[in-house]
Structures are given as structure tokens and as C-alpha cells.
Amino acid sequence: MEFLSNLFMAFSVACQPNNLFFCFIGVLIGTLVGVLPGLGPVATISLLLPSTFQLTPVAALIMLAGIFYGAMYGGSTTSILVNIPGEAASVVTCLDGYQMARKGRAGPALGISAFGSFIAGTLSVIAIMLIAPPLANMALKFGPPEYFTLMFLGLTVLTYLASGSMVKALMMACVGIFLGTIGTDIISGLERFTYRSYTLMDGLGLVPVIMGLFGISEVLLNIDEQAAQRDIYETKISNLFPNRRDWRISIFPILRGSLIGFFLGILPGGGAVIASFGAYAFEKRISDHPEKFGSGAIEGVASPEAANNAASQGAFIPLLTLGIPANVVMAILLGALLIHGIKPGPLLMKQNPNVFWGIIGSMYIGNVMLLILNLPLIGVWVKILKIPYPILFPLILLFCLIGSYSLNNNVVEVMIMIFFGIVGFLMKKFGYEGAPLILAFVLSPLMENALRQSLIMSHGSFSIFFTRPIAVTFFVVALFLLVSPLIPGLKKRPKGGDIV
């Protein structure tokens, strides 16, 4: 019965005209940035964050969330038609999607990825409704030691799954923790690393750092590598509806992809990219004809597309129930919630049920909108793809500049963004990932508080992390992941792509 009343609440909030409108704007922008390579959901959400300050918290979150999962739909279009992933979670879709397009089957490829995403999105919303309330109840028992070890675990998982060297990923996590300590210390009131800068007293802003590391640096990389020219596969897109045979082949990969994606999405540090790689690898492994993968197998499109969508929705669970962001986008949404005066965590569902259920309900409605936006309007998106990069990049830079300035009307933050743009460019050139840095940066103040409170509770004894059952479980898992690369026979780590 509770399930039904929650469901009713979810849809009654999501269907208010104002919320419907911002949901539509969100998924529309999401599809747009998903289609455009070089502008991802991370940069877009941080750019639009300041403009949501005047909205109600529910409408703001609905719109920002829409951008995130909308980008998952849009990204596949670029992967299939251009063989360049519109955003990182669609990298795998290139493998079979582009081959399908070359064989004249662009229509079914686009169709199955939209339907697959829709089915996965629907299943995830139902799963969130079932899982979130009990999880939030459990989280009420968490104290500072549990939160500290959980965040520690999240960071460890992220570095463990990093695509490159684990040492480098851990280094980036350390840098992120350090950056998070810049500003006035909440407990003692002392300034740390501010050098008397007024801007730094409030801490380093999340938006300028993210837009620098992911927006500006991406433009610099594209200019450097002249990724400007791209080839759109000129084909007439027909038969967007997959035929009965396509459906028969794809339906189970879609269901399996949804399941894999959902659980990898919940995992702190997991996320849509890992989910899509994982789902693809799994399908290939259990397939009767693995050799067909890579040459246009429709299940190679269906499964990862379902997985990345399920993961992007599953990621809301740790944010909304524990207050812990599972990935970079969730970290920005955490910032957005705090700005609106809402503290995500186990109490959110009780204190602000309209926010919690409104977001969940809007995700379902957003999925329906996306299906409509992406199938009949595919021609529009293809046209946008044809905008040449030399025209596009000044506009991307302009968006980043406005975004970083308008947050506090402060030019110093613009400088900070440009600085982190250079840092991000060099990091990518030298093989360091940005995701562990950002997640650590966001978690750092929360972790520091939890750590210091735990030590105050235990009178300075670290045994508090080993005597409480939940804390010790998180800690042992994290430790296992950290040392597992050193154990012979366990050396092979799963490889994801860039996590964002």
C-alpha cells in the first residue's frame, strides 16, 4: 500500500505543469549535449546550476537530473551515426552501432537504443521505489564512523575501476582531498591555503573546478588533436522500429543490461561508463556467436544502452538515501541540493518527500519524453551534429565563462576555471583521470568532518572503525580492493573508460 501511495505522490509532484516544463527543458538540453561531442552532461549541469537558483528545489533538481539521463540517450545517436561517442558512456555503442549504420541499419540501431534505454529507465524507477525506503531506514543507524568508511570505500572503488594506473588514480584522489580542505576550517575557524584571498575563504568552488577540468580542457584537447573533422555516415534513416527478430535477439540483453547497470550505478564510484562496458563484455561472453560482436550485432547496442541508462538512474539511490554521491554528476547535484537548503541523506524522504518522490516520478516521465524526442525528431539531432567544431568551440568556451562567472559574479572564479582547464589538459596528456579528483574533492569536507567526529567520539582511538560491524565491513572491502592488485593471480582489474 505504501508503494502505491509513494507512486501516487511521485506522479502528482512530477505532473505539476511547472515541473513538467523543467523536466522537458532538462531532457531536451540533455539530448542536445549528449549529441554534441565535446560538451558533456558534467559541464552542462555545472553551467546551468546558477540559473536554477530561482526555481523551486524540486524543479531545479528535476531539470538537472533530466540533463544527466537525457545525455545518455543523445550520446548514442552520435556513436551510431558518427562513430564518435557523444559522451563517455556511449563509447561501447560505437562498436556495433556504427557497424549497423554502415550496413544500412542505422534506423533499428537508433530505435533499439532508445527503446532499450526506455525499458531500462522504467525498470530502474520501479527498483528505486522498492529499494530506497528500506535503505534510508538502514542508513538512519549510520554514525560518523560508518559514513567515513563508506566514503572511503566509494573513493577506493572509483580508483580501482579507473581505466589507467591505479597509483595515478589514488594520487588524484589525494589531490582532490587536499583541494577540498582549502578554505576556512569549519571546526576551528582557521583559514587553510587561502593566502588571504576572499574567494578562497569559502573554499574552492566546485563549478569552476569541474568546468575547468571537464569543459575547458576538453576544448583544448580537441583543438590540439584536431578532432574537428568528423564524418557523418550519410544514410537514410528509416525503420526506426526494430523488427520482430531484432526484438527477439535484444530483449534479454536489454533486461540483463538493466540489471547490471542498475547495480553498478548504485555502487559508489561505479557509474554509467563502467556499466556500459560491463554489460557489453557480459553479453559477448555469454553469446553463442561472440564473433559477431563488433560487426553490427544489435545486442551489442541494446545491452550497453540499457545499462548506461539504468546506471544513471541507480546512481540517485546513494545520493538521495545516504547523501553520498556515487559519481561526479551526483556530486554536482549534491551541491545543488545543499544550495537549495536541502540536506540529502536518510532524512530526506521524511523531511522533503516531495523532492525525493518528485525526482523519481519525473525520471519516468522524462523517459517517455526522451522516447518522443529521440525517435521522431532524430533528423533534427543529425542536423545539429553537422555544426562544424570551429564554430562550436568558441560557444562552448563562452558557456563555461558565463557559468563560472555568474555563480558569484566573481572574475577570480573565472581565472580558477581557466587554471583548472590547463591542469585538466595536462592531466589527460600525462594519463591522469579527473574523476577520482573531483569525487575526492567533493567528499573531502564530508570525510574530514566524519573522521574528526569519529575520533572525538572514540577519544582518539582508531579502533572505532574496526569495532562497529558496518564500518568494519566497508573498511575491509576497501582494503581488499586497495591491496588486490598486489596479490598474484588477482592482478587483472576490470577496465572501464573515463568514468565521467
Place this chain on the structure above:
Amino acid sequence: MKKYDQISGMVWLLFAIYICIESLRLPLGSWRDPGPGFLPLGAGICLGILSAIAFSQARSRVEERARGGWYSEERWKSLLLILAVLFTYALFLDFLGFLVSTFILLLMLFRFVEPQKWVVAVGGSALASIASYVVFELWLKTQLPRGILGF
């Protein structure tokens, strides 16, 4: 990659030393009640150890086949130009106001980085700066700087 990993490992090591020195100037507190310098010092020490590991791993590794340089010979001028234009924009934004500085910024980027025709560059810059002004200042009510000219 070997040489680059050594260089980057060294840079991070120096950065870690900087973090540690600066953290030591803050009160560290005790285990019972950790002070503000506690976490940054911890992060600095971990970063230092990890950079040393990365450096020595890179040293002992056999050099794989050579890759291209970390910057491309022909493109670095474009990159420097973009960065110079962006920094100048940030410096003059408050003084010149949003519309003027944005127009100049876009003109430079359109015309000189991946050169477009003058008509495209001027038209595009004007259109984009006015459109963004309308959207952000008039519609979303973001307060963009007005500058000496008053707009």
C-alpha cells in the same frame, strides 16, 4: 610515456612536499581532537608516497614504443592563443562589460584559432554575444557585468 610518467611523478612529488610544509604551519591537533592541518598533511604524505612509487615504477619500466610528444608542434600556438584570450577576457570583463568583451573574445576565437571568413566571424560573434546576453541577463536574470559603457 616512461619519460612523461617520470616528469609528472616528480611534479606531484614537489606538490606533495609543498602541501606537507604548508600543513605543518597549521595546528595539527592530537589524535583525540585532530586540528585543521591533520587531513591536508595526511593527503600530502599519501600523495608524496604515491608519486615516489609512480616515479620509480616509471624508471624501472622498459620503454615501450615511442609516442608523439605531449604537445603537437603545429597546434601549440592555437592553444596558447586560446588561453591568452581567455585570461585577457577574465581581466577585462568587469571593466569593459559583458557585451563588448564577449564580442571581442568570440571574434578572436572565430577569426584566429580556426580561421573563419571575416563575415562569419563578425556576424557569429555579434549574434552569439547578443543571444547570450538576452538569455542570461534578460531571461535568466544572471547579473552580468555592465562595465564602463553601462551595458
